[in-house]
Amino acid sequence: MSITLTDALLTYPDGDTRLCALDHVNFAVDRSKLVAVTGPSGSGKSSLLAVAGLLITPESGTVHIGGVDVTGLSRSERTTVRREQLGFVFQQSNLLASLTATEQLQLITHLGGGRVRSVRSRARDLLASLGLEKELDRRPHQLSGGQRQRVAIARSLMNDPSVLLVDEPTSALDEDRSREIVALLANLSRERDVAVVMVTHDLGQLDLVDDVYEMHSGRLTRAQVTA
Ligand code: ADP
Ligand code: MG
Secondary structure (H helix, E strand, O other), X not given: OOEEEEEEEEEEEEOOEEEXXXXXXXXXXXXXXXXXXXXXXXXXXXXXXXXXXXXXXXXXXXXXXXXXXXXXXXXXXXXXXXXXXXXXXXXXXXXXOOOOHHHHHHHHHHHHOOOHHHHHHHHXXXXXXXXXXXXXXXXXXXXXXXXXXXXXHHHHOOOOOOEEEEEOOOOOOOHHHHXXXXXXXXXXXXXXXXXXXXXXXXXXXXXHOOEEEEEEOOEEEEOOOOO
C-alpha cells in the first residue's frame, strides 16, 4: 500500500468536550488507484487529508507511506516526506496571480533547489501532458476554472509524488469540466503509478474511480458503488 492509516484518532476541542474528527479510521490506497472520499460537510474529510498529508499528527493510530511508519517522525522529517513523496491539490487552485502557468510549477522546485533549465522543461512537459500546451505562458486570469485546476494538478506532480491528496477539485466547475478533471486524475494515477485520494461532493463522477469511501461524523466506511 502506498498510504495507510491504521486506527487513526483525531479530536478537536469543542466547548467543554471534544469533537471527534477521525474516529478510529482505517484507510489504505495502493499505487495506481484513484479513491474517492465522500460525505457531508463537517464529517472529517479534510481532516483525513490533513492526517494523510502529515500536516496533523493523529492522537493515536499510525500513518504509513510507502510501507514506512511516518507517525513518529520529527517535524523536519515529516516535511521531507511531504516534499519528496506527497502532492496536494486544494479546492481553490491557489495559483499566484502574477505568475504564468510554467512559473507556478517552477516555483515549487526552486524552493527545494534544482537546475533552472531542467525544472523549466519539466514544468512545460507536465503542463503539456495535462492538455495545457497552449497555456504555458498564461497567468491565472487568462485561464478557465478547469485550466487553473489542471495547472494546480500539474504543479502537484512536479516532485513525482507517490501519493496525491486532492480536496474537492471540482467544486467550482460545471458538470463537463468536473468529469474531465476526475478522468484526468484517474488517468494520471495509472500512468504515473500514484495513489490518488480525492475528497469530493460530486457523486456524478464516481463511476470513474476505483473505490469509494464515505465519511460520517468522523467514521469512515467503504461505500457500494452503484455506477
Ligand atoms: P469536512 O472536510 O468533511 O467538511 P473537516 O475535516 O473540515 O470536515 O471537519 C471535521 C469536523 O472538525 C467539523 O465539525 C469541523 O468543524 C471540525 N474542525 C475542523 N478543523 C478544526 C479545527 N482546527 N478546530 C476545531 N474544529 C475543527
Ligand atoms: Mg473539507
